[in-house]
Amino acid sequence: MTPSAGVGSRAMLRRLRQVMAEPGDGQQRLDKITQVIATNMVAEVCSIYLRREPGMLELFATEGLRKDAVHKAALRIGEGLVGRIAERATPIATDNAPAAPGFQYLPETGEEVYRSFCGVPIQRLGKVLGVLVVQNTTQRTYDEDEVDALEVVAMVIAEMAESGALSAGREIERGKRGPLTARGVSAADGAAVGHVHLHDPRIAIANPIVDDVPRERERLRGAMVALQGEVDRLLDTDLLKGGGEHRDVLETYRMFAHDKGWLRRLDEAVASGVVAEVAVERVQSAARARMDRVADPYLRERLHDLDDLANRLLRLLTGAEATPPPEDAILVARSIGPAELLELAGRVRGVVMEEGSAGGHAAIVARALGVPMIVQAHGVVAEAENGDRAIVDGDEGVAHFRPDATVLDAFGERLALEAETQALYRSLRDLPAQTRDGVCVSLMMNAGLATDMPSLAESGAEGVGLYRTELMFMVRATMPGRDAQEAVYRRILDEAAGRRVVFRTLDIGSDKILPYMRRTEEDNPAMGWRALRFGLDRPRLMTMQLQALLRGAAGRPLSVMFPFVTTLEEFRKARALLLRERDRQAARGRPAPERLEIGAMLETPAMAHAPDAFFREADFISVGGNDLKQFFFAADRGNERVRRRYDTLSPPYLAFLKRIVGRCAENGASLSFCGESAGRPIEALALAAIGFRAFSMRPSAIGMVKRALRAVDLSEAEALVAAAVAGGDPTARPALTRYAQDCGVSI
CATH class of the missing domain: 3.30.450.40 (GAF domain)
Structure with missing residues (x-):
């Protein structure tokens, strides 16, 4: 100004x-x-x-x-x-x-x-x-x-x-509201019932006009120093001393608290003639307006962090303590920063946000704390009121505000039933996923953060079928170096305690953007420059990750999987890079992996028709069900209008998957299925019926899938699928659902 x-x-x-x-x-x-x-x-x-x-x-x-x-x-x-x-x-x-x-x-x-x-x-x-x-x-x-x-x-x-000073006898868009169901995106699994606690501060400013600009600037700077001290102290808490991705998130957050550009904009606002509180709100409103127009997920996450810092600064300026949440708080916010959520650890049962993403900073901390979270639930801040009864269903991405008695009772019954069911799942934890006719299926879990690893023992997973290495890259403000990557991979293998971990190399592009790399505008990013294509075009980056994986293994067995392979030549180039680095490490006296498995994700229809050499040269194949399904049906999985129109259990898709099973069997390639469908009992039953013997899924789904598989005779399920395919049925789902229910499987 x-x-x-x-x-x-x-x-x-x-x-x-x-x-x-x-x-x-x-x-x-x-x-x-x-x-x-x-x-x-x-x-x-x-x-x-x-x-x-x-x-x-x-x-x-x-x-x-x-x-x-x-x-x-x-x-x-x-x-x-x-x-x-x-x-x-x-x-x-x-x-x-x-x-x-x-x-x-x-x-x-x-x-x-x-x-x-x-x-x-x-x-x-x-x-x-x-x-x-x-x-x-x-x-x-x-x-x-x-x-x-x-x-x-x-x-x-x-x-x-x-x-209320300008009410003019007429209220400004308010009024008592009835029950509301808000749909969003699940960012952290789980369910909770409690009472709404609004995160955004409601601060009344009696005199918004400043008398002494220099003095007001000093008051603003004093509050900023206090804010920076708060964030610095937060990084010394016990939960963060051990490191991990959630500490990396807070380090980035601290960088924004010390940002000189933010202080300059606040200074300019005070110079315009308003008190510091109004200056903060003005800059905050401008950031929120930009947030609504920004499509880039990284930039939106940065604006979320600034929004949270502004809320903390407002409380410091007014001298008002943040209203403590009730013991059963459901935190409702437009956005919330990782620091704020971390401070509320142990006092919040669930979180519902208008903004944010499943891979965002707050979501990472929520998963670390085991708090169910829903993001992109638009309009909830305006609709919710402090003290409202609320239900958070993190599994389904749905929140209920002011639910009527029937909904509340039904959800209470569901929670009680889930508690009983979880107890049953725990009793099955150490038992194999073996069907009544003696077929054993391997159940592994997906992970992407160090905080996910305790679920390995808790869920009874046999290993990690997919470790998403890109999440470590996405939560940092700068590119993690080889040593930082090595430390993370070493820690993951340490915590796996001998169980198999399949590391997927960097899978970025499409909806996963690194904050420190220039974004390439593409009309169809899901089918563009991403994953292995990106890695092969940036060999230094890919080589650094492969070196870190080899060093992190420290002589132990290592499984590496390349994402989004679309040709045999791409797989061969990536495989050659890994083998070359293994030999170089050995030549320098570093221990080579006791056993090195090199696999590929099959996510495009083209690879189902790849030359036999692909299936022979790959030590293992993992079908990436989420991407493969969207390409098979030409239905964007992020588009709600089309993604639910097509069924995983449709005969054409099942027949296509069965062909992949056959090709792997003919060429001796180990095969697994990874994706949302693997974690749903009916889908898992159908996939097992057509020949899949290994699945990788979210940890919370392992118990229910294991219970379903142990209750059925796979040969009977196979006959039902074959009949649906041969008979031209639109889907095998009804027949399999009836069969599972007859076997006592809860759907």
Whole structure:
């Protein structure tokens, strides 16, 4: 912000403070505010639109337009220039409003004579409460300083509106709500019942206008120093002393707490004439508006961290202690940083967020703490209220707020039943997954974090069928070096205690982006430059990872799997790189793996038809069911409109998978199935019936799959699948479901 902008906004704010001190009701204050802004901006019109009904903006006050239009004229969110400002949470300034895209005037206001237009959102903590507009009849270019000054004033109006000082006898889009079911994405498994605890601070600011700018800057800097100290101390807690991915996350978080650019933006906001709390909220709102427009998952995660830091800074500035959550808290937040969640360890039963991702920083910490989490549950912050009863179903990615008695009772029964079922699964933990007719199936678990490894013993998994090495790369601010990678791989094998671990090499691209590498824009990233294609084009990066894997094995057996293999030549190149590094390590006196297995993920239909040499040269093949299914059916697995339209148990897909089983058997390649389908009892039964004898799945699914397999006769299931394929049935699911239920398997 330039000095002139700060001076201009401070002049308006001083006059607004006088208005707020004068007697009068909310409507009188609003009317005077529009007069002050119009005079200071040399504008013929100043209008304030506030959200009234859901999705509607109502004209609450105006200077220059027809007074009889107040509380009558209204626009929908997204309608006209005013509606577009509210929808996008960004200013619009033009010297020719009638020619601007989306222009629509309200004839009852008499605004058709005004050509110039400048509007800014009235927002607080990312929530748009309304729109502030100035207009002129002549063509006028509103410069950056004027727009900035108007934004500062809009921020103060937002504080007044939230405090109820501008109610004008009319409520702003509120009201008691009934039961709500919110659907999102599961980021951490589990289920919980409790009461809502809203994460975002609700801070009332009595006087948003600053008297002494230098003194306010010092107060801001003091709070920043305290914030940085808090984060530094957090890294010394017992949970983080042992290292791991969640410590890496907090190191990145600390870097943002010390970011000079963030402090500079806060300083500029204070210079505009508002107190430090409003300055923090202004910068925070701007970050949230950017967050809504950013598609890049890494950048969104950074904005989440800044959002969490801003919340902590607000509490330090006000001197208010964060309201402690109840003992059965369901934390509801737009976003939450890893530090905040870590501090609440042991006091939160579940988390529901509007933002975030399953691979995000908060999700990593949630899994480390064993707390069920749902992300991308849009609109929950506005809908939930402190103290609301809530249910979090992390397995299904669904949250219920203010559930009626029938839903609550049903979920309580489900939790009780699950507790009994889990006890049954634990009793099967040390037993083999052997069917009634004597067929043994190997059940392994998927992992990607050091914090996942305790599940190996708890679940009864025979090993780790898929260790996603890319997660270590994704949670760090910089590329992990060879030594850092080696330490992680060594630790994973140590914790596996002799059980087999299959390390998948770096699988990035598509929806998995490294923060320190330039993103390549692609029309169809799932079928683009990713996984092994990326690794072969970046041989130094791939070589460093292979060296770290060999060193981490320290002479023990090592299994390495290459992702997204699409040709025999690609597999041969990758295999040659690994064998070359093994020989180099041995030549330098480092111990070679006792046994080195080199495998491939079969994720594209093309590889089902690969030359026999592929199946002979690969020590093992793992069918990547998630990707293979989306390519087989041409259905994007991230698109809810299409991904559920196609069934894993459809005869064409089962016949296709059976062909892969046959090719592996003919050429002596070990075969497993990895993906969501492996962790579902009916799907696992069908896959076993067509010849799969090894599965890798999430740890929590192993017990239910083992119980289902031990209850059935595989030859009978095989006959049902064969009949469905031969008979042209749309899916084998109904027949297998009936059979499983007859065998006593709970579905």
